[in-house]
Amino acid sequence: MDIPMRSIIKDTEYDFLSKGRQALIGSGIVCVIALLSLVFLGLNLGLDFTGGTLIEVSYPEAVELAEVREALAEAGYGDAVAQHFGTSSDVLIRVAPREGLNSAAISSDILRVLEAQQSGVEMRRVEFVGPQVGDELVEDGGLAMLYALIGIMLYVTLRFEWRLALGTIVATIHDVIITLGIFSLFRVEFDLTVLAAVLAVIGYSVNDSVVVLDRIRENFRRIRRGNALKIMNVSINQTLSRTLMTSLTTLLAVIVLFLLGGPAIRNFSLALIIGVLVGTYSSVYIASATALELGVSREDLLPKAKEEVDERP
Amino acid sequence: MLNHYPLWKYLVIAIVLVIGIVYAVPNLFDQDPALQISAEARTAAVDQALLERVQSRLEAEEIPVKRLEIDADRLLVRFDDTETQLQAADVVRDALGRNYVVALNLAPTTPDFMQALNLNPMYLGLDLRGGVHFLMEVDMNAVRAQALEGYAESIRGLLREERIRYTTVELAEQAPGGVVVEFRDNAARDQAARVLRDNLPGVNIDDAEAGTRLRLTMTQEELEERRRSALQQNITTLRNRINELGVAEPIIQQQGQERIVVQLPGVQDTARAKEILGATATLEFRLVSQEGNPAEVAAGARPPLGTRLYRERDGRPVLLERSVIITGDVINNAQSGIDQQSGGPMVRITLDGQGARRMEAGTRDNVGRLMAVVFIETKTETSLVDGEPVRETFTVEEVINVATIRDVLSRQFQITGLDSGEEARNLALLLRAGALAAPIQIIEERTIGPSAGQENIDQGFRSALLAFLLVLVFMGFYYRRFGLISDLALAVNLVLIVAVLSFLQATLTLPGIAGIILTIGMAVDANVLIFERIREELKLGNSPQAAIHTGFDKAFSTILDANVTTFIAAIVLFGFGTGPIRGFAVTLSIGILTSMFTAIMGARAVVNYLYGGRRLETLPI
Numbered sequence: 001m002d003i004p005m006r007s008i009i010k011d012t013e014y015d016f017l018s019k020g021r022q023a024l025i026g027s028g029i030v031c032v033i034a035l036l037s038l039v040f041l042g043l044n045l046g047l048d049f050t051g052g053t054l055i056e057v058s059y060p061e062a063v064e065l066a067e068v069r070e071a072l073a074e075a076g077y078g079d080a081v082a083q084h085f086g087t088s089s090d091v092l093i094r095v096a097p098r099e100g101l102n103s104a105a106i107s108s109d110i111l112r113v114l115e116a117q118q119s120g121v122e123m124r125r126v127e128f129v130g131p132q133v134g135d136e137l138v139e140d141g142g143l144a145m146l147y148a149l150i151g152i153m154l155y156v157t158l159r160f161e162w163r164l165a166l167g168t169i170v171a172t173i174h175d176v177i178i179t180l181g182i183f184s185l186f187r188v189e190f191d192l193t194v195l196a197a198v199l200a201v202i203g204y205s206v207n208d209s210v211v212v213l214d215r216i217r218e219n220f221r222r223i224r225r226g227n228a229l230k231i232m233n234v235s236i237n238q239t240l241s242r243t244l245m246t247s248l249t250t251l252l253a254v255i256v257l258f259l260l261g262g263p264a265i266r267n268f269s270l271a272l273i274i275g276v277l278v279g280t281y282s283s284v285y286i287a288s289a290t291a292l293e294l295g296v297s298r299e300d301l302l303p304k305a306k307e308e309v310d311e312r313p
Numbered sequence: 314m315l316n317h318y319p320l321w322k323y324l325v326i327a328i329v330l331v332i333g334i335v336y337a338v339p340n341l342f343d344q345d346p347a348l349q350i351s352a353e354a355r356t357a358a359v360d361q362a363l364l365e366r367v368q369s370r371l372e373a374e375e376i377p378v379k380r381l382e383i384d385a386d387r388l389l390v391r392f393d394d395t396e397t398q399l400q401a402a403d404v405v406r407d408a409l410g411r412n413y414v415v416a417l418n419l420a421p422t423t424p425d426f427m428q429a430l431n432l433n434p435m436y437l438g439l440d441l442r443g444g445v446h447f448l449m450e451v452d453m454n455a456v457r458a459q460a461l462e463g464y465a466e467s468i469r470g471l472l473r474e475e476r477i478r479y480t481t482v483e484l485a486e487q488a489p490g491g492v493v494v495e496f497r498d499n500a501a502r503d504q505a506a507r508v509l510r511d512n513l514p515g516v517n518i519d520d521a522e523a524g525t526r527l528r529l530t531m532t533q534e535e536l537e538e539r540r541r542s543a544l545q546q547n548i549t550t551l552r553n554r555i556n557e558l559g560v561a562e563p564i565i566q567q568q569g570q571e572r573i574v575v576q577l578p579g580v581q582d583t584a585r586a587k588e589i590l591g592a593t594a595t596l597e598f599r600l601v602s603q604e605g606n607p608a609e610v611a612a613g614a615r616p617p618l619g620t621r622l623y624r625e626r627d628g629r630p631v632l633l634e635r636s637v638i639i640t641g642d643v644i645n646n647a648q649s650g651i652d653q654q655s656g657g658p659m660v661r662i663t664l665d666g667q668g669a670r671r672m673e674a675g676t677r678d679n680v681g682r683l684m685a686v687v688f689i690e691t692k693t694e695t696s697l698v699d700g701e702p703v704r705e706t707f708t709v710e711e712v713i714n715v716a717t718i719r720d721v722l723s724r725q726f727q728i729t730g731l732d733s734g735e736e737a738r739n740l741a742l743l744l745r746a747g748a749l750a751a752p753i754q755i756i757e758e759r760t761i762g763p764s765a766g767q768e769n770i771d772q773g774f775r776s777a778l779l780a781f782l783l784v785l786v787f788m789g790f791y792y793r794r795f796g797l798i799s800d801l802a803l804a805v806n807l808v809l810i811v812a813v814l815s816f817l818q819a820t821l822t823l824p825g826i827a828g829i830i831l832t833i834g835m836a837v838d839a840n841v842l843i844f845e846r847i848r849e850e851l852k853l854g855n856s857p858q859a860a861i862h863t864g865f866d867k868a869f870s871t872i873l874d875a876n877v878t879t880f881i882a883a884i885v886l887f888g889f890g891t892g893p894i895r896g897f898a899v900t901l902s903i904g905i906l907t908s909m910f911t912a913i914m915g916a917r918a919v920v921n922y923l924y925g926g927r928r929l930e931t932l933p934i
Contacts (some may be wrong), residue, residue: 048371050529098356107760108587112871121763125759125760130756130757140889144885147888147889148881148885151879151881152878155881156878159338193894196886196890196894198884200831200882200883200897200901203878203880206879207838208875208879210874214870238849242842245791245841246835246837249838250834252780253831253835256780256783259778261772261773287495300910307390
């Protein structure tokens with residue numbers, strides 16, 4: 001029968017898992033580098049977590065940063081960091097949390113200073129986060145990531161055999177570590193929206209691995225011949241086209257977001273792009289390879305022998 | 314028969330689709346920048362006369378108005394753009410004065426029948442419409458200190474009444490805190506312990522300490538109760554103040570045990586908002602002492618019994634009696650204005666019944682004496698000491714005015730001595746709105762200017778549209794006619810997300826839009842899973858009908874597993890997230906649910922309708 005369809009990926013029979021161990025070792029090394037960077041360099045935490053004041057203003061025309069800095073220094077904000085934001089007429093000013101002054105008043109004060117220096121300055125955005133709030137957000141953010149992982153782990157363990165579940169979790173943690181590692185290594189600012197993106201990455205990555213594992217489970221029950229390695233390879237190949245399609249459509253969407261969504265959610269989109277790419281790789285290699293290393297076998301996945309007992313006379 | 318849907322399933326889908334469209338449609342209408350004018354004073358009315366007054370005033374200033382309308386008890390004035398709206402706000406505020414509240418608002422342009430049916434567009438978050446978000450923390454140490462101060466006062470009174478001699482009643486600085494009362498002997502102490510136990514609820518009385526002293530500490534329940542009520546009263550006061558500021562649709566909510574979230578859409582002058590919301594200014598009226606010499610006391614001499622040293626604004630010392638005639642909380646109304654005699658700013662004060670009686674009693678026997686008006690303001694500041702936030706609260710007490718009592722004062726009088734008209738206006742506002750039960754501090758602020766908000770909307774909309782189109786084209790190209798079916802499902806999915814958001818009136822934020830875009834990319838996953846499965850079944854040599862059937866069937870549990878995990882992440886995000894982040898969690902989870910419906914049930918319905926129940930040679934997939 002003729003099946004007219006477009007297919008970028010023909011029936012594949014790649015032997016993914018013969019390189020499973022190499023993939024695990026390679027990923028392990030990358031994870032260690034990411035972890036080292038996280039430990040020694042840390043994340044470039046944004047205002048949400050460090051506390052402080054951020055002011056975005058828009059001038060009627062292009063403005064010299066030197067002038068802005070001078071005005072700020074004169075008003076006693078010598079430590080303020082001013083930079084262009086998007087265009088040369090937009091300026092972003094950051095002030096670290098400071099002693100003495102009532103901190104919520106800093107933004108109003110700075111706006112007054114800038115308006116006095118040049119009229120027509122428009123306030124676009126002010127963010128002030130008190131030190132107590134920043135500390136809480138760091139703590140809550142870490143907890144949120146932990147809860148998401150635990151919740152997903154519980155669900156996956158309930159639904160799958162423990163080796164497969166563990167494989168999924170390893171793959172997910174792998175994705176999170178690498179995403180965070182890239183943010184750390186390249187000093188990309190990590191704010192609340194990025195944290196939200198990382199949580200979404202957790203969801204996405206598990207989603208991707210689950211589809212592959214689902215097929216592995218099914219094939220173990222259906223295909224009577226062949227060892228675990230072969231069956232897993234077959235499963236990955238069968239789901240490969242889906243894995244790539246979904247990654248592609250999701251990537252399309254988040255790349256558009258990265259390019260057109262504006263600077264406020266650029267880092268957010270970046271985290272998603274990294275997460276989708278790494279998540280796709282890990283669902284193919286890491287999740288299954290880990291389960292394989294843990295010694296998953298057909299017997300582990302066959303339905304329990306309960307039905308047979310029932311059929312006895 | 315394979316791949317045949319019963320009629321009721323088509324009906325369910327049709328009904329969901331119709332409801333979805335009905336709820337989504339209001340979003341096609343723009344929102345007008347508008348002024349919302351409502352009556353503040355009881356004497357003021359929102360009627361045709363007001364409408365004409367506003368109209369002629371705006372015409373005189375040549376400010377173009379789109380439409381004026383009276384909606385229930387408020388007047389809506391619509392404009393074409395934000396700039397005109399802001400310009401008009403100043404003009405109208407000036408023209409109407411104190412009797413009306415003029416607030417900036419976004420008015421939907423949906424037809425009346427839709428508004429009558431409660432069909433509203435999505436509720437835009439502050440990052441999309443512009444405005445201020447404050448997170449405020451109530452100073453609970455101050456609440457405790459105030460409560461203890463009150464107890465100390467009651468203890469002194471009780472002991473005096475019962476004629477029990479004590480040496481001191483003091484607030485303990487060191488742990489375990491509380492109020493410490495010192496006596497001359499054990500007999501007095503034991504007697505006092507009995508009296509206090511009988512008369513003071515909510516305290517633990519500890520007489521086991523060394524020496525002849527009693528320590529009174531608040532019970533945990535009492536402390537909790539005080540905290541709760543302080544928080545509640547602060548919320549009420551903030552609400553009053555925000556009404557005075559003129560803000561449409563403000564949000565004032567408790568968050569946790571000691572925090573209050575305040576969201577003011579459309580507010581531009583954040584400096585003033587901050588000043589007014591955080592201010593604790595109030596007044597006290599005291600008699601000027603006839604004994605003692607203020608200059609000597611200021612130089613270090615002991616003030617005469619029952620008096621306290623204050624300073625006037627120019628720094629001159631003045632001795633006031635400790636007992637207060639009235640405090641700010643008995644003030645019913647306050648209006649700022651110009652004093653006819655001096656030409657300086659003044660506040661005209663109206664007292665409530667109780668206040669009037671006390672004022673009368675306090676001034677009746679003291680005509681000819683001097684009375685002082687004390688302006689009290691509590692300020693809280695957080696500073697970093699060795700990297701740790703340390704909070705300090707201090708009170709500023711200034712005598713703003715000393716005047717001779719010429720006559721018995723009662724319900725109405727005026728005070729002068731204020732620095733500026735601005736100060737008079739703010740003081741009048743604060744006296745009207747009531748005092749805060751405890752000082753509050755802004756610990757988080759997020760302000761978005763109106764143009765930045767609009768830009769966020771534009772960028773979000775553009776990204777969503779392009780992502781949507783790209784995915785449509787991609788799916789249509791790759792899966793051909795089946796791709797078009799998933800395209801249809803995706804379009805319906807978008808309509809449903811918008812409908813659910815509009816129905817719930819959940820807040821749409823910029824990350825929320827990002828969540829929708831992410832959903833656009835991920836929603837087709839279900840269809841991809843199904844279609845790939847159908848292809849596989851076809852390759853295995855199954856008939857097209859069987860392939861469709863098994864494809865949908867087998868993919869279902871996978872889709873469910875995959876979506877549940879993403880859903881868990883979204884729920885954690887919702888529980889943890891604040892503001893904008895929560896918006897992301899909301900759209901993500903709504904998107905997951907609606908995509909399950911459209912991609913599985915919706916797409917299946919179309920496939921069954923097109924291909925079900927007949928012999929097929931090929932499938933265009």
